[in-house]
Amino acid sequence: MDEFHIGGRVATEIFLDQLGIAANHHVLDVGCGLGGASRFAALRYGCQVTSVDLTPEYIETGNVMCQWLGLAGRIDLQVENAIALPHADNTFDGAFLLHVGMNIADKQALISELYRVVRPGGKLGIYDVMRVNAGDLAFPVPWATEPGGSSVSPPEVYTSAMKSAGFKIIAQRNRRDFALDFFAQIKKKVSDAGGPPPLGLHILMGETAPVKIRNMIENISRDLLAPVELIAVKEA
Ligand SMILES: C[S@@+](CC[C@H](N)C(=O)[O-])C[C@H]1O[C@@H](n2cnc3c(N)ncnc32)[C@H](O)[C@@H]1O
Numbered sequence: 483m484d485e486f487h488i489g490g491r492v493a494t495e496i497f498l499d500q501l502g503i504a505a506n507h508h509v510l511d512v513g514c515g516l517g518g519a520s521r522f523a524a525l526r527y528g529c530q531v532t533s534v535d536l537t538p539e540y541i542e543t544g545n546v547m548c549q550w551l552g553l554a555g556r557i558d559l560q561v562e563n564a565i566a567l568p569h570a571d572n573t574f575d576g577a578f579l580l581h582v583g584m585n586i587a588d589k590q591a592l593i594s595e596l597y598r599v600v601r602p603g604g605k606l607g608i609y610d611v612m613r614v615n616a617g618d619l620a621f622p623v624p625w626a627t628e629p630g631g632s633s634v635s636p637p638e639v640y641t642s643a644m645k646s647a648g649f650k651i652i653a654q655r656n657r658r659d660f661a662l663d664f665f666a667q668i669k670k671k672v673s674d675a676g677g678p679p680p681l682g683l684h685i686l687m688g689e690t691a692p693v694k695i696r697n698m699i700e701n702i703s704r705d706l707l708a709p710v711e712l713i714a715v716k717e718a
Pocket residue numbers: 484485486487512513514515516517518519534535536537540562563564565579580581582585586
């Protein structure tokens with residue numbers, strides 16, 4: 483339940499492995515939620531992680547989980563807004579965000595702020611749900627109850643913001659098939675077990691979790707939305 487994005491831990495691993503994170507790196511997890519990807523990064527690469535999120539309850543819970551795992555010295559979760567970070571210029575060796583941009587209307591402000599805090603040569607990885615074709619979306623979805631609350635954008639909005647901030651895009655990949663396979667696996671697990679497990683994303687999504695998940699599957703199946711990976715480097 484601490485990996486609040488399509489594909490869970492498997493998606494995190496495939497995505498973060500493209501960022502070249504090393505043990506002497508200090509990276510930023512933007513919109514970290516409960517910090518599942520931060521803990522994965524600290525354990526897999528041996529790096530230091532600073533993690534920011536707007537939601538105080540997620541930060542409080544995430545820091546407790548880091549203490550349980552003896553990771554509190556290597557990961558620091560802080561309540562901050564991704565578009566106005568308190569960190570100095572060039573602080574981080576890299577930054578990543580998973581399923582956050584759908585809640586942030588001003589992608590240019592977000593990406594320019596990340597450009598500011600990443601050092602030259604550092605990478606930025608984005609794994610967000612993006613608008614891949616026109617058409618009416620089914621709502622509610624996990625990040626919005628109605629269209630007015632959603633800032634889901636096409637990949638071109640991200641790539642043009644990245645380029646104009648000064649990033650060079652080095653990889654872009656639509657993860658539609660992976661997402662549909664992931665949802666099919668979840669559906670089978672839930673049906674085989676006769677219901678969802680005691681702990682899962684349905685806890686974070688609340689009572690409307692089933693309809694939000696159904697709508698996500700519909701929006702992705704109709705090829706209107708897709709999770710997309712973007713990897714860029716801040717040129718030295
Ligand atoms: C779908 S969750 C993803 C959480 C986490 N990245 C993960 O994959 O498990 C989106 C998160 O973005 C956070 N968020 C939305 N807007 C934000 C902003 N402007 N600054 C920081 N966090 C933000 C929300 O509080 C929420 O925890």
